[in-house]
Amino acid sequence: MSAPLIMFLIFIAITLGITYWASKRSAGSSAYFAAGRQIRSWQNGVAVAGDYMSAASFLGIAGIIAFQGYDGFMFSVGWLVAYLTVLLVIAEPLRNAGKYTMADVLAYRLKPRPVRALASLSTLTVSTFYMIAQMVGAGALVALLLKGSGISYTTAVVGVGILMIVYVVFGGMLATTWVQIIKAILLMAGAFLLSILVMAHFHFSFYAFFDAIGHVTYHDKGQEVVKDFLQPGLRYKPPYGPLELISLGLALIFGTAGLPHILVRFYTVPDAKTARHSVVWAMALIGSFYIMTTFLGFGAATIVGRDFIGTHGGTNMSAPLLAQALAGDIFFAFICSIAFATILAVVAGLTISASTSFAHDFWTNVIHRGTERKPGEEVRVARISAFVVGAVAIAIAILLGPTANVAFLVALAFAVAASANLPVIVLSIFWRRFNTTGAVAGLAVGLLASIGLILVSPSLMAVDPPTVTGAARHLIQAKAWFPLENPGILSIPLGFVGAILGTLLSHEPSSTHKFNELLVRSNTGLGAEKAIASH
């Protein structure tokens, strides 16, 4: 048995133990969906950070920096700064006025059924796309990392899928939160150790480190090139590079505050004050982590090199290969097992937010008009839908195969969150005149604009040479109609325009009358959902 496999089995054993412990404390809706609202601020902060720092961050960003230098670091910056939107605008109103999902906040003053139905659709879209991207990545990665242990892509996808279903179905939000906390601590420790080792390699001289980044040598089409990796422009080149950067920034700044699996975390704490403090905890961790991507990414570029990474698994292997180069096979195994843990925890977080939205918004409040017919039914439906969502994600990930181009799914998830979810939440909290037609129009336009623009973007639309075959070929073989991979710059304004026009073109006095209720609730916490212990 290989070392990565042993370490991963230890992680599985610990998390299954937690799931068993949590399963005995997850009776009742509030316990299952919101961990009884008893999570402390530091715990929730670490869990938010864990939910957010996916394999895409750990392996993906380190890889982009290792291959394209400074431009990759731009992702790191946006991913932290986006939390200011969460902190200043979203976290407290959401905790004060909601129960389990983002749609709860909308349902106060708007007609619940159409609004919940669309909000649930948007949540499921974001979560499923994000999850499929993670699963395909996971499968390819596990197969690569455990090469020689006989674990194939399909086995890896099924394994990850079954584990995430077990965490969510049996352990609910409590287990998911603790899996997230453990993984986040492991991830921080791994990144910290790697950073120290990188600096030790440069004898703890930042001058020498940045000097080495100034002349990174690699081969491009047989030619040796030397580049300054600290200079902008290696990834985002004219004519569309600058616009792409701004569009990416918009998607991150407005999308993070609309990601369902992040939003549900604020329901697990006792009150708005704790929610606020937990965002600050999350920002401390997320910021430290993304600053460390400097050492991970540039370290891989200077110490391991593009040429070696390119022939040993590609960009995503940059961080693990750096670990191997600096401290040998055991540390490589440790970093690999952190990568597994990361993927597993993130897909579990996505599964619980998707199934909560389906059970609470769609089943209880759309199909059955706001009444739980039997006690415990909502939780039962959530468990079944977690199972279904997980099974669907496994099936699609296997169908797509390890070479499928899935990076655009993450861009799509952020675009939908920024263009459909965020405008509607913000307008609902801050605009007295806002109404149901506006919310429905905003959600629908934001969702369709994001999907539509990505369909005709260079991610899915390009002319491939005949040498490119199979899953790696672009879906539509023609020149892209929309030049950017991130549609945010157009789809976010469209979402807002849809919501505002829909509102202005219709009349709904009841939503205006009930604005005071939402205003008072979201700003003071009067009438907010209490933690279980206080009952």
Place this chain on the structure above:
Amino acid sequence: MPDATKPDQNGQSMWDRVAASHEFRDLMATKKIFIIPAFLFFLVYYFLLPILVGYAPHFMSIKVWGNLNLAYLFALSQFFMAWTIAGLYVRAGDDFDDISNDIIEKALKHENSKGAN
């Protein structure tokens, strides 16, 4: 909690009464004074980064210390900007909590005395 959504004899619900109260307006004003400038500042500061990197790459490549350039330093400063705003907001938030707690206490007292009549 008493049924707060029902209007009282003046045709006002608890929510309307609280929303119109002096304390609540005070809370909203206190929040706005912090949140709106902080939000606008962070948007401008953040979007300067992709704009400068995208449209003035040569300026951003100016070296400051050894190979360390403006682009990296400005990107790094974003982290400290975000942490600073978050820290200031947490301090301001204690004030919001004090006013909110007063509002909640008063509103519940009012509702309870109404229920006792």
